[in-house]
Amino acid sequence: MWFYCFMAQLQKHTLVHLPYNANRSNLEKHILKRLAEEENFDKYMNYIHNPKDHFKSFIRDEVHQDIRDKFSISVQPKMNQNIKVLQKKILTAAHESTEDVQVKCGDVNLWLKFFTQKLSDVLIFSVKDFSGLKHDDVDDFKLLEDVIRTELSSIMTTIRRECNTDTFDKKLDLNNRPDEILIDHFCQCCWVQCPFCKAICTNTINYHDGDHSVPFHRVHGINGWSYSGTTNLSASICTTEVASNQYLCTSDGARVSYREYRRAGGVYAKWSITPDLSELPYWKWFVCRFQKDLEIYYKKTFKGKGKIPDEWRQYTKQEAIES
Ligand SMILES: [Zn+2]
Ligand SMILES: [Zn+2]
Structure with missing residues (x-):
């Protein structure tokens, strides 16, 4: 659950922390700077002839990079920490259950009851969840503790692998993606290009009254x-x-x-x-x-x-x- 709360927070965070949340002209300065740094002619041509396309893909790339950075800085360490704590709690619960059952001369059923009770604050499951387990096969409840010890580490490794940066980015709420919100925000303005040099009109209103204009024209x-x-x-x-x-x-x-x-x-x-x-x-x-x-x-x-x-x-x- 914390994982999804974290994702929601991160979405808001991403919107606030992008360096150009003011207007398209500022965003365009970032784009021109990036283009010059990369010196990629094809990208320049895409920007000159299909500016809206270029703006969109720039925003997408930036937001994804921002999410990746934030994921590795704040989400991943917290997730690893939580996995460690959870793993320790499960192992402790398994070991304590074995000790308790020994004291009470109980059986496998009693072991499962103790085990689920001890974990009731961290995991939601009950003895019924173990109904597939054939108790005859595990007549020694000590085996259960061993099974949990060996299986748990491989399960945790799978969880870690599945919650990586890529899946995290993909799991973000599709209706509320920060990149799409930003694209909407920045693209609701005039896209008319100068007939001579293709500079984009800087008016912030799409289909505005009056002349198109831009402070800087090109060659x-x-x-x-x-x-x-x-x-x-x-x-x-x-x-x-x-x-x-x-x-x-x-x-x-x-x-x-x-x-x-x-x-x-x-x-x-x-x-x-x-x-x-x-x-x-x-x-x-x-x-x-x-x-x-x-x-x-x-x-x-x-x-x-x-x-x-x-x-x-x-x-x-x-x-x-x-x-
Ligand atoms: Zn011009
Ligand atoms: Zn215009």
Whole structure:
């Protein structure tokens, strides 16, 4: 019973102790940091093109790891301790029963009666539970004590093995799983991505009124954008591009000045992108680090107009993470 109470407590605990219980933007910072640490291009692509999927699996992994850590730190030692205490009580009860029966010149039935009485506060069973036992086979009640002594340790080993981290995680209440609760919490917000760079709108309301916006845009080439008529991936960033004299070509062939990108209509009209020259090193480091992977992925190159500025190559992973 204590085991299940403990699990319920742990569920609440897990929710409270995750480092980003505030909002999705904070969670996204953790995700970006983890992505940079792992340097796994496939994971980056999943995050860029299927952000909701990536958020969900990140939350699941984090919660499972959190549960595993908590299990080994607080649950497992307590469980082992309880098993030891229980084992000792059963052995003591068996030994005392033998002594008592000897004093009273009793038989196997009396031994079972004493034994179940002595354990009534820790285990719920009665003499009836031993009805399958053929008393003729065990005419010497001393044998019972020996059987319990030898069988008990293997039973306890099985219990220990079955209550490991994996089964513990699986046994958590399916309707009230901390990872599903967190996914609900974090995913009820806007998931619309910038049409140029795929940055996710940071509005906390799904299907909100007004424009979509995000404080930090990314390098266009991350989304596979190239300069019109070339296979040169774009190294531009939305916030500088909207202040430039460049033109954007929409999929239906329209040519619109970046300064008036909203005139392109559709998804472009619904975004608020304000000119800003203060750019973070994060995505600049990313395109340098994964230039080859991006070029293979999109079958285009960062060449010509899309040449990556030399100064971007000086950013370290650490600077990217800190930004
Ligand atoms: Zn953008
Ligand atoms: Zn939005």
